[in-house]
Amino acid sequence: MANTKSAEKRHRQSLKRRARNVTVRGEVKTAVKSAREALATKGGNPTDALKAASKALNKAASKGVLHKRTASRRISRLAKAASKAARA
Template sequence: MANTESAKKRVRSNERRTAVNRARVSRIRTFIKKVEAALATGDAGAAREALRAAEPEIMRGVTRGVLHQNTASRKVSRLAKRVKALAVPPSA
């Protein structure tokens, strides 16, 4: 257990930061799930709108330090690719 005052304060600070960061990551996951749900239903319009809402949320995670830039870019790219594939009718 922490002995010094500064170490005790760090423990308290870390608990607060962990709660905030956990909420941020949870929010990002929710937005991603909304895109995936729209993709599962096959609704291209809803998927496009969900992606449009999710992308800034994912990138905000990078700004806030809960996601790495490459991770966020990869997630956005893969979601965008799936949304685009849904919008294009399959060729015969």
């Protein structure tokens, strides 16, 4: 347990941040999963799902939940999968 007032405050802050980060990370996971499912189904138009996933990843990166390069890498992989699916 925290011994000082400042340590107690930092602990409270870390709990709040953790809760926020968990929520944002969950939203990102959901968006990416739906984009991957849209790519997997044939005949569908996955552009909206890809846009939503890209937006969620960029927002998470801007909030500091994900590293900027991590978000960029994931967006790139989704785009690569989309182009591969479009070719097939």
